Amino acid sequence: MENNKLAIVFSNKQCSQKPSYHRTYKDREGKRLKMRLVMLPSELFRPTGTDFGVDSHGINRNERLAYLNVPWDMIKHDKNDDNKRYFYLNRESYNIQFKGRAKEDGSEERIDCLNVTAKELENLFNWSRRKENKQVINERLEKAKKIAKQRSSGNTKTKSRTL
Secondary structure, three states: HHHOEEEEHHHHHHHOOOOOOOOOEEEEOOOEEEEEEEEEEEEHHHHOOOOOOOOOOOOOOOHHHEEEEEEEEOOEOOOOOOOOEEEEHHHHHHHEOOOOOOOOOOOOOOOEEEEEHHHHHHHHHHHHHOOHHHHHHHHHHHHHHHHHHHHHHHHHHHHHOOO
């Protein structure tokens, strides 16, 4: 039966190591649920044209860290690869959460969550794993390496001038 469901595959580095109790979600017995954070792939590994938009406070969600709250017991370990994790999508829609930055007064920004369908969420996570998209990913990684190299060579020039 689980073979017919959509699944999200991610690395163990995208998942928080220890579960924590959620503030509001409770199980059938009224106990707080243990949850783990699963980080969404970075923009290098997302489908072209993915746009999370601007929330009601004017914050661009594309510039923030995106994650899901997942019950810890739903996350499974891949039997063939110890670095892979997965979970099955058992609902029609999910909320993507975004990490806010610290404000001047010390509080954290509140960013509206984004509701997506299970199919959209599966595509966000698994797009980079499909063979037909490998070339696009390699091109993006090459561009990112060139930019990083230019920045690092630019920083050394700046440092030598200030010394």
